[in-house]
Amino acid sequence: MLPVAELHLHIEGTLEPELLVRLAARNGVALPSTDMAELRARYRFTSLRSFLDLYYASMRVLRTEQDFYDLAAAYLTRAKAAGVRRAEIFFDPQSHTGTGVPLEAVFGGLTAALGDADGISADLIMCFLRDLGPDAAMETLAAALPFRDQFIGIGLDSAEVGFPPGLFKDVYRHAAAEGLRLVAHAGEEGPPEYVTEALDVLRAERIDHGVRSLEDPALVARLRDERVPLTVCPLSNVALQVVGSVREHMLKPMLDAGLVVTVNSDDPAYFRGYVDDCLTAVRDAFELPDEALARLAHNSFDACFASDADKARWNSEVGQWLSQAS
Numbered sequence: 001m002l003p004v005a006e007l008h009l010h011i012e013g014t015l016e017p018e019l020l021v022r023l024a025a026r027n028g029v030a031l032p033s034t035d036m037a038e039l040r041a042r043y044r045f046t047s048l049r050s051f052l053d054l055y056y057a058s059m060r061v062l063r064t065e066q067d068f069y070d071l072a073a074a075y076l077t078r079a080k081a082a083g084v085r086r087a088e089i090f091f092d093p094q095s096h097t098g099t100g101v102p103l104e105a106v107f108g109g110l111t112a113a114l115g116d117a118d119g120i121s122a123d124l125i126m127c128f129l130r131d132l133g134p135d136a137a138m139e140t141l142a143a144a145l146p147f148r149d150q151f152i153g154i155g156l157d158s159a160e161v162g163f164p165p166g167l168f169k170d171v172y173r174h175a176a177a178e179g180l181r182l183v184a185h186a187g188e189e190g191p192p193e194y195v196t197e198a199l200d201v202l203r204a205e206r207i208d209h210g211v212r213s214l215e216d217p218a219l220v221a222r223l224r225d226e227r228v229p230l231t232v233c234p235l236s237n238v239a240l241q242v243v244g245s246v247r248e249h250m251l252k253p254m255l256d257a258g259l260v261v262t263v264n265s266d267d268p269a270y271f272r273g274y275v276d277d278c279l280t281a282v283r284d285a286f287e288l289p290d291e292a293l294a295r296l297a298h299n300s301f302d303a304c305f306a307s308d309a310d311k312a313r314w315n316s317e318v319g320q321w322l323s324q325a326s
């Protein structure tokens with residue numbers, strides 16, 4: 001199994017239908033159906049918005065610290081089986097506090113699961129829902145700072161169009177002052193200008209998605225020259241109809257342009273594929289040789305926020321994998 005880091009993973013997006021039903025029963029939350037086939041049939045989307053509507057509705061079953069523990073523990077078990085050595089996990093506290101779930105329960109459950117993980121290094125990145133605006137994001141950051149030792153960075157996600165990164169300049173400035181790492185979703189459904197803004201205004205260290213960067217040759221040159229990592233999610237882009245198929249995905253042109261691309265699963269329960277499935281899909285679609293897969297894995301470790309020693313160890317594992325695969 002190819003060792004990789006997963007850098008674009010929303011923990012709420014790992015809520016498989018089976019766990020959804022169990023948590024709903026545990027917490028007395030009504031579902032439209034408890035039939036697995038019917039639930040999975042609802043995972044068909046026409047846009048980011050259609051996905052988000054179901055995504056947020058499903059989150060209603062997450063109510064207690066134990067729920068968040070079970071959610072994260074299930075992902076970490078699956079991730080380890082997928083070859084993940086390092087996971088930097090997004091979570092959306094506003095989605096939970098907005099329905100009355102205490103922040104203590106969110107942090108408590110997720111942090112405990114990460115602490116119990118065996119054979120996988122993991123940390124949390126707290127994301128802001130951009131469609132709730134910068135004031136709400138600033139309030140969320142302030143509320144989370146008492147838990148500062150339990151997360152390593154901040155991100156920006158949810159509906160992109162109409163909510164450019166620059167709106168969140170002050171939030172990111174405050175987060176940087178706290179020593180938090182900075183990432184942001186940009187250039188998925190939003191234009192290439194959002195990627196530039198995330199870099200220049202937010203000082204983002206990584207760009208999540210960024211696939212529309214290819215529309216701007218000057219931006220492509222900048223991303224290549226500055227070695228800005230892009231956390232690309234091919235199966236997500238297909239599911240949300242950013243592209244029609246994996247074969248049409250921008251990943252191969254991005255690699256050919258010399259960009260620091262990583263492959264990730266985004267919301268695997270909804271998009272039918274964990275990171276190993278994503279890597280298999282792009283390997284088959286583009287007939288990627290083992291050397292290209294190893295490059296993607298090296299990119300993922302080089303782009304992660306772990307120690308240099310850990311990065312070197314994991315990159316050495318990739319070299320061993322390539323030697324055995326060749």
